[in-house]
Amino acid sequence: MVLNRGLFITFEGIDGSGKTLQLELLTANLEKAGLKYLLIREPGGTSISEQIRKILLDRKNIEMSAETELLLFAAARAQLVKQIVKPALAEKTIVISDRFFDSTTAYQGYGREMNVNFIQNLNDFAIQGLSPDLTFYFDVSVETALGRLKDRTEKSDRIDLESQNFMERTRSGYLKIAERNPDRVRVIDAERDPEEIFKDLKLQFDKILNLVK
Numbered sequence: 410m411v412l413n414r415g416l417f418i419t420f421e422g423i424d425g426s427g428k429t430l431q432l433e434l435l436t437a438n439l440e441k442a443g444l445k446y447l448l449i450r451e452p453g454g455t456s457i458s459e460q461i462r463k464i465l466l467d468r469k470n471i472e473m474s475a476e477t478e479l480l481l482f483a484a485a486r487a488q489l490v491k492q493i494v495k496p497a498l499a500e501k502t503i504v505i506s507d508r509f510f511d512s513t514t515a516y517q518g519y520g521r522e523m524n525v526n527f528i529q530n531l532n533d534f535a536i537q538g539l540s541p542d543l544t545f546y547f548d549v550s551v552e553t554a555l556g557r558l559k560d561r562t563e564k565s566d567r568i569d570l571e572s573q574n575f576m577e578r579t580r581s582g583y584l585k586i587a588e589r590n591p592d593r594v595r596v597i598d599a600e601r602d603p604e605e606i607f608k609d610l611k612l613q614f615d616k617i618l619n620l621v622k
């Protein structure tokens with residue numbers, strides 16, 4: 410694969426899947442190897458998108474409608490893509506994002522049971538022709554995820570307060586996304602120990618780095 414721009418990699422999974430821990434392990438590894446990368450998270454990553462993040466995750470905003478939530482995630486992403494991701498990729502940077510458009514399809518589309526086709530069109534509008542080169546989806550059962558999160562109740566945000574059924578629908582949404590995008594989405598069994606998961610992730614990541622070198 411020869412890319413005339415940098416590499417865009419996204420990490421996805423339900424809350425408690427351990428993707429953030431894996432991101433930390435991966436970026437520590439990239440630093441050791443002296444590779445330049447840009448780490449971003451969604452929603453967020455620009456001043457405007459971080460302001461939107463606060464509104465989205467604030468537990469006080471319980472009255473937020475599903476439509477408002479969807480549009481705010483899309484708005485935060487549109488700003489991030491235009492202001493940060495596209496310029497970084499044009500400079501051949503490796504951009505790694507903790508969540509991207511699959512989160513909207515999985516959480517708002519499948520979790521909230523909104524129209525998935527409409528959401529995909531909205532995602533397309535927000536990303537202006539950009540798509541990740543590779544997505545790592547960390548798959549865990551809802552029971553495992555909840556077990557990992559049980560000590561985190563005080564830090565819970567508005568979306569963390571959703572029901573177990575919502576999490577089940579979101580997880581099965583992710584599995585559908587992976588099935589429909591086999592070239593882009595790699596499913597990682599995230600039920601294992603962090604070290605074992607990382608070995609798997611690193612192997613796959615190194616392969617893609619070698620391909621674009």
Ligand code: Z5A
Nearest residue numbers: 424425426427428429430451482512513516557568602603
């Ligand atoms: N959201 C949305 O609805 N629509 C969208 O379009 C977008 C997002 C972009 C953002 O929250 C929320 O917005 C998120 C989805 C929604 N809500 N939910 N729910 P965030 O950015 O604050 O957080 P997050 O991305 O959901 O998750 P996180 O806090 O970064 O957690 P994580 O990545 O799932 O896992 P972790 O922090 O790496 O691990 C969780 C715990 O498990 C921690 O104590 C670890 O030490 C432990 N852990 C990790 N791996 C393991 C293994 N392998 N074994 C045992 N224990 C482990």
